[in-house]
Amino acid sequence: MYQTVGHHAIDLYAEAMALPLYRRTIRGRSLDTRQVYTKCEGDEVEDLYELLKLVKEKEEVEGISVGAILSDYQRIRVENVCKRLNLQPLAYLWQRNQEDLLREMISSNIQAMIIKVAALGLDPDKHLGKTLDQVEPYLIELSKKYGVHVCGEGGEYETFTLDCPLFKK
Known part of the structure; x- marks a missing residue:
């Protein structure tokens, strides 16, 4: 679900945009691979949940942008996390040509x-x-x-x- 190539330079994005950067080590792995995700201890999605929970506590965040164009797998998992945290998922690229x-x-x-x-x-x-x-x-x-x-x-x-x-x- 996560892109890891080039992750070592992500801090440069935060610097270039003058925004804070929040990171979390992905300890989980893809356990619940069904179409509809259900909270599952040890799943990589729960690492995302914990990170976004922290961001919501520290910043005035109301929504999360999803870069998925075609991946239901990714979009559904981010939407699940957003729903649980009362955040608005923003999927502006979804199913675009x-x-x-x-x-x-x-x-x-x-x-x-x-x-x-x-x-x-x-x-x-x-x-x-x-x-x-x-x-x-x-x-x-x-x-x-x-x-x-x-x-x-x-x-x-x-x-x-x-x-x-x-x-x-």
């Missing part, structure tokens, strides 16, 4: 670099270190040819954002 979304990210000056590849047609020697605007036409071609998710929603690739309008420095 991925080609449109990728173009919007690029036109919004989000500079995201590919830091992991794991799909047919994506070659570490050619694609690692490239930004989304550099590979957009190729990702669309792979989508049409092999069904690759243009935004990497199926784990085809992972990115790290180098710059975006939210960054203050």
Whole structure:
């Protein structure tokens, strides 16, 4: 459920946006893999619950943004945690057309670099270190040819954002 590639640099996001950063070690693992999640001691979702509970206590947080585009698994688990903490889940990307979304990210000056590849047609020697605007036409071609998710929603690739309008420095 969690992206771990590049996690060692997450503190740079908080610094760039001038926001506090809250982290918690994920001690649990994926135990309840059913479509509808039920609270389960030792599940990784409970680590998220404890972290968001702390954030809610320390900050004036009323909602949590979910980056899932297609993953019911992720969205449902975040919604479960939000419901239990009386927080509003915000899933603005949910079921968006991925080609449109990728173009919007690029036109919004989000500079995201590919830091992991794991799909047919994506070659570490050619694609690692490239930004989304550099590979957009190729990702669309792979989508049409092999069904690759243009935004990497199926784990085809992972990115790290180098710059975006939210960054203050």
